[in-house]
Amino acid sequence: MRHVDLAVIGSGSGNSIVDERFSHLQVALVDDGEPFGGTCLNVGCIPTKMFVHTADVAEEVRRAGRYGLGARSPKVDWPAIRDRIFDRIDPIAAGGETYRASQENLALLRGTARFVGDRVLAVSYPDGSSEQVVADRIVLAAGSRPLIPEIPGLDLPEVAERVHTSSTIMRLQTLPKTMVIIGGGYVAVEFAHIFASLGVAVTLINRSAYLLRHQDAQLAQALTEELSTRVVVRLNQSVVEVDGQGRGGIGVYTRDLNDIEYSYDAEVLLIATGRVPNGDRLNLAATGVEVDAEGFVVVDEYQRTTREGIFALGDVSSPAMLKHVANQDARVVQHNLLHPDDLVVSNHAAIPSAVFSDPQLAAVGMTEQQLRDADVPYLVGVQKYADVAYGWALEDAGSHVAKVLVDPETLQLLGCHILGPQASTLIQPAIQAMATGLDARTMARGQYWIHPALTEVLENALLQVAADR
Numbered sequence: 001m002r003h004v005d006l007a008v009i010g011s012g013s014g015n016s017i018v019d020e021r022f023s024h025l026q027v028a029l030v031d032d033g034e035p036f037g038g039t040c041l042n043v044g045c046i047p048t049k050m051f052v053h054t055a056d057v058a059e060e061v062r063r064a065g066r067y068g069l070g071a072r073s074p075k076v077d078w079p080a081i082r083d084r085i086f087d088r089i090d091p092i093a094a095g096g097e098t099y100r101a102s103q104e105n106l107a108l109l110r111g112t113a114r115f116v117g118d119r120v121l122a123v124s125y126p127d128g129s130s131e132q133v134v135a136d137r138i139v140l141a142a143g144s145r146p147l148i149p150e151i152p153g154l155d156l157p158e159v160a161e162r163v164h165t166s167s168t169i170m171r172l173q174t175l176p177k178t179m180v181i182i183g184g185g186y187v188a189v190e191f192a193h194i195f196a197s198l199g200v201a202v203t204l205i206n207r208s209a210y211l212l213r214h215q216d217a218q219l220a221q222a223l224t225e226e227l228s229t230r231v232v233v234r235l236n237q238s239v240v241e242v243d244g245q246g247r248g249g250i251g252v253y254t255r256d257l258n259d260i261e262y263s264y265d266a267e268v269l270l271i272a273t274g275r276v277p278n279g280d281r282l283n284l285a286a287t288g289v290e291v292d293a294e295g296f297v298v299v300d301e302y303q304r305t306t307r308e309g310i311f312a313l314g315d316v317s318s319p320a321m322l323k324h325v326a327n328q329d330a331r332v333v334q335h336n337l338l339h340p341d342d343l344v345v346s347n348h349a350a351i352p353s354a355v356f357s358d359p360q361l362a363a364v365g366m367t368e369q370q371l372r373d374a375d376v377p378y379l380v381g382v383q384k385y386a387d388v389a390y391g392w393a394l395e396d397a398g399s400h401v402a403k404v405l406v407d408p409e410t411l412q413l414l415g416c417h418i419l420g421p422q423a424s425t426l427i428q429p430a431i432q433a434m435a436t437g438l439d440a441r442t443m444a445r446g447q448y449w450i451h452p453a454l455t456e457v458l459e460n461a462l463l464q465v466a467a468d469r
Helices: 038-043 046-060 080-102 187-196 217-227 323-340 369-371 389-393 428-434 438-443 457-464
Strands: 002-009 029-030 107-108 112-117 120-124 128-138 144-146 178-182 201-205 233-234 235-242 250-254 261-266 269-270 276-278 309-312 354-356 361-365 379-384 401-406 412-421
Touching: 029 128, 038 046, 038 080, 046 080, 046 187, 080 107, 080 428, 112 128, 128 276, 144 233, 178 187, 178 250, 178 261, 187 201, 187 217, 187 354, 201 261, 217 361, 217 369, 217 401, 217 412, 250 269, 309 323, 369 412, 379 457, 389 457, 401 457, 412 428, 412 457, 428 438
Parallel strands: 002 029, 002 128, 029 107, 128 309, 178 201, 178 269, 201 233
Antiparallel strands: 112 120, 120 128, 144 276, 235 250, 250 261, 354 361, 361 412, 379 401, 401 412
16 A cells, blocks of 8 residues: 555646645646546646637638728648647647646556545556555645436437547547537637537537526526527537437437427537536545535535645636636645645635636626625616727627626725636636726826727726716
């Protein structure tokens, strides 16, 4: 049996914890991901946004006429697009693995971990061997995985070879002509934008009335309408079956709220119905770590689990399932491991998010519906991109907006939601204001806003609720 001072399960954000300050400890880093480095680096945030930028460029070329420029539809070289991304990412993953394997005080265990006792892990390796590891302290950073719904026909051999998740879709050998995407969250919306921009005929099937239903309803509905101009979006439909009989290779069969049935054909089926935490794969009950009803590891404000000496971070314990949250959790866990007598807390208030579709949608804080449901009074300011100077430069059609929600007494920001180009960047001043307690009036008038930068959409939205109060 191997004994270590610290065991970290997962090579995503958990990998960032062990630095030179841990050199006096014996550490085990356990990970079965292939390649090394976690979801964000290999199959998540980073490669998808590199694909998104390519898609954005392709769409700008197609829309060049609105600026008085003549341009042909871009020629799509899928292998070149794919390889540009992974020829950069794969060496980073390999380099990270090589570095960890070279450390004298760290044992890199490339296997699957499962608790078999109190702080005792059984690590199973691809060659069939296994060993047990007992650790004084443990960090659970095992992440999450795509949710695969129970749909009849998915396991048919002729179907399974054409079914993908976000973990596999970006490494397709050839670009399909047709694709069906099941889902209505950020993963589904981003990939719909990516593949439609590259010339794939995409059909997006969503069981809700509009896409991104957890976002501000006004903005989510506007995004749904705009994406529908490039993607066949089918709402209020649930997938009831798939088979291998459709044109292109897959048939997808749905039913709407009135029990009317529909069918769709595609070469490739992308399942994008959400993600689930990997805590259920760890046999956590064997070491006394509790999980909640949704499968997330229960942690306190210090990222400690219900078992002394065991911490958790990122997707395995955070319903937000966002890389920037996992990174913040990792910094907290790192400090608390190094300074057990001077613990710091995690700040999970007003977690921002962004959907890198076309248009982008970024959000922080509460939505109008959430404020109404909680009976919280608020003021709302909405500024169209089309009504500021840089919006003119973009030839914005008028559906893109910045919305701020403000407490009528204190003028503190309660929420901010932006739909349109650069939304993921434009929202940062609102994130900072909510984190530091800056009120809307001071935010709007206590600093310069560059004219005619696109940030004026946020400035003007703030002025609507704060200028004369």
